[in-house]
Amino acid sequence: MTFRLTCPVCGKRDVYEFTFGGQERGPRPEQQGLSAEEHFRWTQFRLIPNEPQEEWWYHGQGCGVWFKTTRDPGTNREVE
């Protein structure tokens, strides 16, 4: 089953119009003094529990806006 996401501009649209932008993870760590290991941990390592997460999406085949939404990876659906 495909599902829909809510674009803040266009409203509910089919997920295949969007590009997944990954988890919202707060600000990027300060480059100053960042060790190589910390850098790789930041770029590649993730905690992905089976519960809703805030994430980024890009409405590439629509209005072109980047936005955040909360989606449950266990159901694929957006949650309030």
Next chain:
Amino acid sequence: MSWLRPRRLWHPAPLKRHYEVVIIGGGIHGLATAYYLARTHGIRDVAVLESHYIGFGGSGRNTAIVRANQRTAENVRLYDEGLKLWAVLTDELDFNLMFFNCGTLNLAHSEAAMNGCRMLASTHNLLGVKSEVLDPQQCAEVIPGLDVSDRLAFPIHGGLFHPPGGIVRHDAVVWGLAKGASAHGVHIHQGCDVQGIDTRDGRVTGVRTSQGAIGCKRLGIMAGGYGSAVAAMLGIELPIHPLTIQAMVTHPLKPFLHHVFSSGAYHVYANQTLKGEIATGAHMDPQVNYTTDATAYYLKHQAEALAELMPALRGVRFMRIWSGLADMTPDMAPIMEGELGYEGLYLDAGWGYFGFKSGPVAGKYMAEYMSTGERPDILRAFQLKRFLENRYSGETASVMKYGHWD
């Protein structure tokens, strides 16, 4: 009339409150590890905990393609040993795994991809694995339905033929390993969902499940695509993205496709099952998720790709579509690790869409690792810390890639 009575392959066992080893996940990796722990290492006090039923995960959903034509020496060695295990296991488990040794053909749609094939063939030949580069005419001889004309959007420049590959019946592997593990004393508990992991003083002490707490000295996370969710119970971050990958079958046709073929450019691979269906797949949804959602979007894409590469398939109908998880790592190689910050904790994950062909061999070495506490040499290349040291395996430099992931 004893032959009339149904015979069970394996028997449910009472759930004990403590085991020497607990394994999370009743797929082929978990079952194979349990089997080898009991059979080879004499550790029989083992429980496999499965939240649904054995084979619920990728092990019962994959397209069953087995091969050893990886890119790097470390990976080729592991997969080659894995490929040779099917015959050994068929005998050892006394169960027909239905290995159809038909060979695989990976198509190249550019000169760059042809060079990739040449590099792969020489790597394989150097390591004693059979592979050869074919030109378009030879591709058409191997797979007669293939359109090798220049009508295609991405014409076929040739391909890599790998005779030792083929397909193995995935359900049979799950059942055969369950049979073998159970016969050596392993307890398999279905409907037992692990919801938490307990530790004390830096050691694993057990798991909390839908059927109560179960203690253990050693714990293996072998939950396939759910591995990142299980690791998250301990706050362990991993370089793994769980994504759904979709597969589908057509109605049965008379035998005409005698090899597995695949195309990275068209995002498709296909083979004809022994029943006659064309089994095909490759598509992955880009957002991390733990579902088994399949979509009409990919049904359409798959039909278009297959009908272009193999015009004779136009008008053939798809009968079923399904999906399962592929746990993708940044370098397309797995993580087999016993140094995760907790003594007694082991992880076997990140197999992406390569975890069926490698299931038994991964189980063999994870069992050795878990029983001795010493990392077997062959697993050195698959440590978690490679991602923190910027020492990725070179697997992504291969033509055997199907998704936007790569």
